[in-house]
Amino acid sequence: MAVIVNKEECIGCSACISACPFGAMVMEADKACITDACTVCGACVDTCPVNAITKESEQAAVKIDKAEYKDVWVFIEQIDGQVKNVSHELLGEGRKLADAMGEQLAGVIIGDEVEALSKEVFASGADKVYLVEASELKNYSTDGYTTVFAGLINTYKPSVILIGATNDGRDLGPRVACRVGTGLTADCTNLGIDEQTGLVAWTRPAFGGNIMATILCPEHRPQMGTVRPKVFKRPEQDFSKSGEIIRVASKVKGQGIRTRLLELVKVCTTSCNLEEAEIIVSGGRGMGKPENFRLIEELADVLGGVVGASRAVVDAGWKPHYHQVGQTGKTVGPKVYFACGISGAIQHVAGMSSSDIIIAINKDADAPIFKVADYGIIGDVAEVLPALIEEFKKAKAC
Ligand SMILES: Cc1cc2nc3c(=O)[nH]c(=O)nc-3n(C[C@H](O)[C@H](O)[C@H](O)COP(=O)(O)OP(=O)(O)OC[C@H]3O[C@@H](n4cnc5c(N)ncnc54)[C@H](O)[C@@H]3O)c2cc1C
Structure with missing residues (x-):
């Protein structure tokens, strides 16, 4: 697609110059001219009082069989x-x-x-x-x-x-x-x-x-x-x-090739490879403070899983973005997904709803996360998580 100025029709009024949000129109010899900055937004087409500017029709531009x-x-x-x-x-x-x-x-x-x-x-x-x-x-x-x-x-x-x-x-x-x-x-x-x-x-x-x-x-x-x-x-x-x-x-x-690979630096190893993980333990704002994430890490460790996070946690700087699950984070599909202190906003659920089993821990019985959870624990993460860690440790030791 392209924008075209019919030079014979153009009256040199300059209306299109100020209408263009990208500064892509210029005047040359009293006629409007389009530069490479044009994004084909069409603002100039709508502004031209004499219809001298047109958008080349999409049909005409596409000449494919x-x-x-x-x-x-x-x-x-x-x-x-x-x-x-x-x-x-x-x-x-x-x-x-x-x-x-x-x-x-x-x-x-x-x-x-x-x-x-x-x-x-x-x-x-x-x-x-x-x-x-x-x-x-x-x-x-x-x-x-x-x-x-x-x-x-x-x-x-x-x-x-x-x-x-x-x-x-x-x-x-x-x-x-x-x-x-x-x-x-x-x-x-x-x-x-x-x-x-x-x-x-x-x-x-x-x-x-x-x-x-x-x-x-x-x-x-x-x-x-x-x-x-x-x-x-x-x-x-x-x-x-x-x-x-x-x-x-x-x-x-x-x-x-205008770029050269100098070095590959792995900032993230298996511990945050969320997309491949079979078990994910995710924490949300309900964890209270960044230090409490050690419970999330410990549970993930005991289960051989990896740590996920809600956007609220990432925005607060508690965890780096590569841990984020959801619409603007990663889409995950583990066998088991723990959502700890996560409300279950639509944008979070969009990234984890295809998990095989979802286990939610939240102190609010009406939290939306329980609508997508297979198992729900209503309680404080500060009490539930240590109890789970202890029980899983015991089970592993058997
Ligand atoms: C365009 C857009 C894209 C977005 N993308 C994402 C995304 O990719 N991922 C994402 O996660 N969000 C995303 N969000 C943000 C999303 O809407 C929510 O704001 C976010 O998911 C909330 O995070 P949270 O559940 O941790 O926090 P909150 O909504 O604050 O929920 C905290 C939960 O913890 C519970 N809780 C509190 N204390 C305790 C406790 N002691 N024990 C147990 N439970 C407790 C509360 O009852 C509450 O349910 C996006 C938003 C927009 C607009």
Whole structure:
């Protein structure tokens, strides 16, 4: 899409200059001109008294043959030679979409010496793998991976692309979408097929999590979205399955990557790997003060779990953000989730409701957390947590 000034119609009144919120309009030879700062917001279009400024219609800008676009792709995120769980989860969901659309499922693996990961990808349901290997692609880089991914899309034209809403996925998805001229629905919590159009229905929370919006991408291809880890269950793997590997040469040159990885610093080890954890003990403002978090840590330790936190706790500086569970934190799906002194606000529940078993401890019997809890303990965390720790310690010693 673009904004266009019809120079013959422009009367040089300058109304559009002050109307533009981005300072993207300038006057040249008494005619309005649009600079690179234009965001196509359309404010100038509405202001022009002689209709000399128009938005190029979306239909005109899109000159793609949608019938050419086929197959569902999943970006296979890997680190240290391991496929991330979220990629398996998306292969499981991608399989369902591909079957419903009568198309194939492909995994896109980018890296260095990563061909062995194809077996994992086929076992999780893919029919094909697009494999791009080069030493420059060993570690994720925005420039390198965007160039490779966009090149694959332009050549092989997939209909749908799923990317994990991880740090790298959130960086890559919008870049690639912009490069190939399509949209992207970020942070989806559900996927389906719209019955009327046959398009992918991307569902995500909107307006602070108060409503769920379902978004379609009718005019552009591919249809793209990011999905948070743990929203979908990892599929059962079948290692008897195999498929076609399509090797594609990388055109990325070292100088095309503007960033250099100097060092990897792990600020967070298994103790805060919430997305992979089977047991999470989370604390909220009801813990009273940061020192009381030692009870949360002790219970997590006894159970071999990890520590989570509500946003209130993170905002208060009691815990770093990477412990936060919820809409603006992490989406988790452990076997057991303890919510201690957490009220159960919708934004917190959005990040933990898919846990298998939820155990809530709260002194307020009417706290909303009890509506989603499988087990509820009405009481003071200062009394309940030490008692639980002691009992679990005894049980472990038996
Ligand atoms: C756009 C947006 C995004 C957000 N994203 C997130 C998010 O990602 N994650 C998140 O958590 N929140 C998020 N929030 C904030 C959310 O709305 C709540 O404010 C927050 O979850 C409250 O945290 P809390 O339950 O710890 O605190 P509170 O709401 O203050 O609840 C404390 C609870 O502890 C109980 N309690 C108090 N003392 C004790 C005691 N001694 N023993 C037992 N129980 C006790 C109380 O009864 C109460 O239920 C978001 C909000 C917005 C607007």
